[in-house]
Amino acid sequence: MVSAGWVERIKESSSEAKVLPGILRPGAYFFNGDEAAAEGAIAANGRFFAAYPITPATEIAERCAARFPECGGMFIQMEDELAAMNCILGAAWAGAKALTSTSGPGFSLMMENLGLGIMLETPVVLANVQRAGPSTGLPTSVGQQDMMQARWGSHGDYEIIALCPDSPQECFDLMIRAFNLSEQFRTPVLLMSDETIGHMTEKVIIPPAEEIELVPRRYTRAAPGDYWPYVPDEDLVPPMARAGTGYRYHVTGLTHDHRGYPDLDAEGQHQLLWRLKNKILQNQKKILSFEMARMDDAEVCLLAYGCSSRVARSVMELARERGIRAGLLRLITVWPFPDDLVRDVAGRVKAIIVPEINLGQIVREVERAARGRTKVVSVPHAGGGLHTEPAVLQVIEEALR
Amino acid sequence: MVQRVMKAAGRDVQEIRFCGFGGQGVILAGYITGKAAAIIEGRHATLTRSFGPESRGGACSAAVILADQRIAYPFLHKQDVLVAMSQAAYVEHIGQLVPGGILITEKDLVTVENPRQDIRSYAVPATRLAEELGRKLVLNIVMLGFFTCVSRVVDPESMRKAIQSSVPAGTEDLNLQAFNKGYAFGLEHGVNG
Amino acid sequence: MNPETPKKGTDGGDELPGSDGHPMDRILRMDRMPHIWCPGCGLGTTVSCFALAVNECGIDYDKLCVVSGIGCTGRAAGYLRLDGYHTTHGRAIPFATGLHLANPDLKVVVISGDGDLSAIGGNHLIHAARRNLNLVVICVNNFIYGMTGGQVAPTTPEGMKATTSPFGCLEHPFNLPYLASSSGATLVARWTTLDVRQMVNTFKKAFMKKGFSFIEVISPCPELYMRRNKLGDGLAMMKRFQSDRLVKHGADPKEADLGATGKILVGEFVNLDRSTYADAYFRMVSQLAEAKSVRKEEAKPGGKSPAQAGAKAPEAVGEPKAKPRPAEGDREGRGPEKKAAGTPAVATSPP
Structure with missing residues (x-):
């Protein structure tokens, strides 16, 4: 009795604009970031989960293992992250809204088929709960060291969308947004969480289902026989066709033409690569999201993302208490990088301070975007914990001196 | 609602640490406290935790911050x-x-040598x-009752609601x-401690 | 962009540009011919057998998906007029796993080579067999990495030369039917490209089978394996097949070792039934749903009280100032929600 309806719901989960049954009752919950991310996936009609367990992302897999069967979803623990990433690509082509979760070492393994997802233009979500590396590093401690890997980790040249939550609430909210963006632009989207956010527990409000907006997959309206898989709409995004619906299309990780057939010359490569890049860049305004706090009169800007933005917010208040007009620019969309926004801010402040739990990754983008208009100061941290507030405050004071 | 001791002292942030060893329910104690404040009372709370690689017996700590405002920095600045609930943690x-x-x-698990004179100190x-209830395992909840009584950071009724929705069904x-x-023990022995 | 649209056939879009009305046109992408495979190679035969089997067993083309990895065999997915996915090296099986589990109504077939499936993809092969996923894996074994110019493979017989074993292969090759069967595959067979009729029959059997099917097809690689090892041309290999192959249905796959010379054991070695991952998952979902409806029944007036039934007050208590809304769908604050805390429940384990 359950099975028939169950099958229908998985492969049609991508077609629904309404939230499917299975979402938690609206209300306030006390969730850690990983649990909230899993619930966000369910709220977004995510109905296919494949992953390999890894600290500190395991709680996402555990919650999905418990929740997906009762939501009409499929859960499978794969043999490794290479398999997990590929498995969700296959599931997406079958019509599912699919996701995986991992952390650093697994993120490295997923890079291969993140590239396939980009090349095949497959809407999926990959949640990376970042820990400190390199290699096994600090399995249970925080890092933000995969930010450049998120951008450039798979070989070849491409654009990627990456969102950084700063709270369990945002793990829920941004998971939904990640799914929406993946469907809108037919591309894998990264939810770049971190160990601090993933493991901290806080109030999470689950809104009523009717208040959640979902972007259904853009399926072709062409008849079978009139359809090629890579003929883009005006926004450069091509409509999809679900496996098993008679379109009988071919897709390949090779450079291909609009038919999905290999097209192995420089001109074919030029056409495909630029379209893949431009479908993101031309739509950047729809993807960009950020938060500004007390930036109106700011003389110095703290630019941060993820868990580091919590420290930055605290430092901003401390600085204000000391008479320093500090403001906060919190990047929620880190990739594609908001060049224009940062350039604008750079023209208004004496310095941009960039605390991040790595030895200086996003600060390079800030420097590039600022184009010398202001002083850009990195506040590196090797990982294993958050910055202390006095340490960041001191950097601000020195920068303004 | 019980007047909050900390609030009365002019502060609206309370930072609390539950600690002991793995298997004692240390994290659950912190979870219940945070949930009572954040979900039942509608304040703000963060729970962070740390433990070793051992499932049982390793050092274990739950840090809870309660506040009336949004909490930015999620780790404790102070306590x-x-x-x-263990000597090592103490x-x-x-x-x-x-x-x-x-x-x-916990009176039998922690020996306080050179007691500090600038704090209020209780041994429970x-x-x-817990053994009197037939289940030694609920010692964390006994501690929670006592903690609620003497600290007054969360209303006991909120704590009861949080307990009901957090412990395994049937318990x-x-x-x-x-x-x-634990709460009664606090009323008897603790409040004027 | 204004691409030419595919030409529609009289039978509902089955003909493509370049079609001359051959029966195989229904399943081959004639607009992609000629294929890239060398004269004497067994891949054309294998794909023909696949197409014959599909036509003969009457399986719905629209529900048949083919997934390939990388290599000469990996190109097979591109020549078949089915939903076809040409994935990354070694990853055809996990991709197929996703297709299959998201829509168990599909029949998903993996066609790939020995290097793709047993070297870089070896881990996926054994786990898919262990899980008994409802997949068909057709592994064309030509003893070499052909597309990249003849490097040594996990199937290259000991002593044979390849560009990366110029003095002879030092390693013992995989016995693929043995690997698949010991990992849990429920249909295991091997044929050579000479055994066209048998191959078609086994393919048909696999398409109808519920469970993990592994079919090894021994195929000549005249250009990169045989010539370097002075084994003659494609015809010479077919002659070897004719003289050396030994048909033994039900043979212990353990005995199916392959050398550069000597007997080639072929046949259907294993054909058994056991529960697939999807079946087990269905059962679990049904049981969970039943248990849930029992709890609901007991919670009704006149039934056992929720407390007696072990049911739980919903965890969400709403914002203090906002009244909790009525339950969404049929979800109760029960089951995994219990573990919402992610906290160890050990401190208060039930009596």
Whole structure:
């Protein structure tokens, strides 16, 4: 009795604009970031989960293992992250809204088929709960060291969308947004969480289902026989066709033409690569999201993302208490990088301070975007914990001196 | 609602650490406290935790911040209340307890040498009280009852609601009894401590 | 962009540009011919057998998906007029796993080579067999990495030369039917490209089978394996097949070792039934749903009280100032929600 309806719901989960049954009752919950991310996936009609367990992302897999069967979803623990990433690509082509979760070492393994997802233009979500590396590093401690890997980790040249939550609430909210963006632009989207956010527990409000907006997959309206898989709409995004619906299309990780057939010359490569890049860049305004706090009169800007933005917010208040007009620019969309926004801010402040739990990754983008208009100061941290507030405050004071 | 001791002292942020070893329910104690404040009372709370690689027996700590405003930095700056359920945890964390702070130890598991004079200090025979209920395992909830009574950071009724929705099905009554026992012990021995 | 649209056939879009009305046109992408495979190679035969089997067994083309990895065999997915996915090296099986589990109504077939499936993809092969996923894996074994110019493979017989074993292969090759069967595959067979009729029959059997099917097809690689090892041309290999192959249905796959010379054991070695991952998952979902409806029944007035039934007050209590809304759908604050805390429940384990 359950099975028939169950099958229908998985492969049609991508077609629904309404939230499917299975979402938690609206209300306030006390969730850690990983649990909230899993619930966000369910709220977004995510109905296919494949992953390999890894600290500190395991709680996402555990919650999905418990929740997906009762939501009409499929859960499978794969043999490794290479398999997990590929498995969700296959599931997406079958019509599912699919996701995986991992952390650093697994993120490295997923890079291969993140590239396939980009090349095949497959809407999926990959949640990376970042820990400190390199290699096994600090399995249970925080890092933000995969930010450049998120951008450039798979070989070849491409654009990627990456969102950084700063709270369990945002793990829920941004998971939904990640799914929406993946469907809108037919591309894998990264939810770049971190160990601090993933493991901290806080109030999470689950809104009523009717208040959640979902972007259904853009399926072709062409008849079978009139359809090629890579003929883009005006926004450069091509409509999809679900496996098993008679379109009988071919897709390949090779450079291909609009038919999905290999097209192995420089001109074919030029056409495909630029379209893949431009479908993101031309739509950047729809993807960009950020938060500004007390930036109106700011003389110095703290630019941060993820868990580091919590420290930055605290430092901003401390600085204000000391008479320093500090403001906060919190990047929620880190990739594609908001060049224009940062350039604008750079023209208004004496310095941009960039605390991040790595030895200086996003600060390079800030420097590039600022184009010398202001002083850009990195506040590196090797990982294993958050910055202390006095340490960041001191950097601000020195920068303004 | 019970007047909050910390609030009365002019502060609207309370930082609390529950610590002991793995298997004692340290994290659950912190979880219930945070949930009572954030979900039942509608304040703000963060729970962070740390533990070793061992499932049982390793050092374990739950840090809870309660506030009326959004909490930015999620880790403790200091400790207003320290609830220690093992000697090692007590030794590690007693130094960070603020003057005027509250120390609650499990009487049989923690020996307080050179007691600090600038804090309020309580020793609770939580294991024995739990044993009287027939389940030694609920010592964490007994501690929670006592903690609620003497710290007054969260309303006891909120704590009861949080316990009911957090413990395994079928153990609600037992855990409420444990909470009440700890709370009563606090009324008897603690409030003027 | 204004691409030419595919030409529609009289039978509902089955003909493509370049079609001359051959029966195989229904399943081959004639607009992609000629294929890239060398004269004497067994891949054309294998794909023909696949197409014959599909036509003969009457399986719905629209529900048949083919997934390939990388290599000469990996190109097979591109020549078949089915939903076809040409994935990354070694990853055809996990991709197929996703297709299959998201829509168990599909029949998903993996066609790939020995290097793709047993070297870089070896881990996926054994786990898919262990899980008994409802997949068909057709592994064309030509003893070499052909597309990249003849490097040594996990199937290259000991002593044979390849560009990366110029003095002879030092390693013992995989016995693929043995690997698949010991990992849990429920249909295991091997044929050579000479055994056209048998191959078609086994393919048909696999398409109808519920469970993990592994079919090894021994195929000549005249250009990169045989010539370097002075084994003659494609015809010479077919002659070897004719003289050396030994048909033994039900043979212990353990005995199916392959050398550069000597007997080639072929046949259907294993054909058994056991529960697939999807079946087990269905059962679990049904049981969960039943248990849930029992709890609901007991919670009704006149039934056992929720407390007696072990049911739980919903965890969400709403914002203090906002009344909790009525339950969404049929979800109760029960089951995994219990573990919402992610906290160890050990401190208060039930009596």
